[in-house]
Each structure stands twice: as structure tokens, then as C-alpha cells.
Amino acid sequence: MKKVSLKDLIKEVQDPWQPKDIAYINHTALRIAKIKGEYKWHTHRNEDEFFLVLKGKINIDTDEGSIELKENEGFLVKRGTRHRSRAKKAAWIMLVEPIKTKTKGE
DSSP: OOOOOHHHHHHHOOSBTOOEEEEEETTEEEEEEEEEEEOOOBOOSSOOEEEEEEESEEEEEETTEEEEEETTOEEEEOTTOOEEEEEEEEEEEEEEEETTSOTTOO
């Protein structure tokens, strides 16, 4: 068993848009990522993706609109939903998604 410190992981993840896998649970990955600026629009055709903000503030844009997420808030992007994430200032998130999910979109 190994204890996980989110504070320590946030310090380790310093390159934007480079998710780091921290655990695997039944074919599901927990990933920490730093977000800064805008990511490209993309779709995961077969996988849902959950965003949880650990530090900072982000927006998730979809064709239906934009939602702002602050620390300790999350949002589920359902499979097949075109989306992008963005942050004016550096923010850190936890992604919960199937291990097979391409972290760069499809």
C-alpha cells in the first residue's frame, strides 16, 4: 500500500497538458494534470471523462456552453461530447477516466 498526497503530486506536475497517472482502479485511471491556456477541441467517442479541480479554476467548454469549475468542484463529460478545457492561470485537476482513454483526444 502507498499513501498518496495530492499536495505533493501538484508540486510534481509542472508541465501543462501532460497528465500523470497516479493510480489504476478496475480499468480506470486517476490522473493529475496541470492546465494553463486552452486545449484543443476534441471528443472521446467511447469514454466518459470526469474533471475534478484540485487547485485553481478552469472552464470546460462544450457545444452547449461553458461551465466554470473552482477548487473541489467537478464535472462529467459524457462520451461523444465535443469539449475542451481551459484556464487563464495555472490550475491542477484530477481526471478520472478509463485507462485506455487517449489523453490527447481523438
